[in-house]
Amino acid sequence: MKRDWRLLLSALGVVFLSEMGDKTQVTTMLLAGAKPAYIFFVALGSATALVATSLIEVMVGSRIVARFIKPSTTKLASGAAFVVMGILLLLGILGAGGL
Amino acid sequence: MELFTCVTTFLLITLCELGDKTQLATLILASNNPDKRWLIWGAAATALTLCVIVEVTVGTALARYLGPALINRITGVVFLVIGAFTLVRNLGSRREVVERISPDAAA
Numbered sequence: 060m061k062r063d064w065r066l067l068l069s070a071l072g073v074v075f076l077s078e079m080g081d082k083t084q085v086t087t088m089l090l091a092g093a094k095p096a097y098i099f100f101v102a103l104g105s106a107t108a109l110v111a112t113s114l115i116e117v118m119v120g121s122r123i124v125a126r127f128i129k130p131s132t133t134k135l136a137s138g139a140a141f142v143v144m145g146i147l148l149l150l151g152i153l154g155a156g157g158l
Numbered sequence: 159m160e161l162f163t164c165v166t167t168f169l170l171i172t173l174c175e176l177g178d179k180t181q182l183a184t185l186i187l188a189s190n191n192p193d194k195r196w197l198i199w200g201a202a203a204t205a206l207t208l209c210v211i212v213e214v215t216v217g218t219a220l221a222r223y224l225g226p227a228l229i230n231r232i233t234g235v236v237f238l239v240i241g242a243f244t245l246v247r248n249l250g251s252r253r254e255v256v257e258r259i260s261p262d263a264a265a
Contacts, residue, residue: 141241
């Protein structure tokens, strides 16, 4: 139970931070800036899209990746992926300005 | 017009989100905890909705002061730390054995 809360909070934190400065965020801000009168509908459309795409990601991760790849391998690969993304973000290759 | 804005935003954001780092992060979290997929989805959906609320309210002002470049650097450092921790924790063979025998004891 305690582990579930930790997982929930860490997933929330990682996804929140990851979305900050992302190209979807910049797009939403541009749309909101372009249509100030329809800000609620921009937010609604954007939030619905993100919730829907995150369901796809969760299903691919838990049903496909986790089924065919050993847990120890996914852990190592995910560590490596975060390191690579971190370096790319620091170098400015990944993120809103880059990819 | 409201519906049009809503639908076009939906389509644009869905396309933008494909191959994004948020998508990769969520996928990684779900593949590491396949039994907790609904928990991960709930957390991701909440985080993304919060992000959208922040974006359309204070985000525009915040981005002007900080700029996406600095935000991306901060995210980069945090991702590096998370990645390094994940690698160190899972490279240790002893811990891996403990986890394989009883996942609850290792957690």
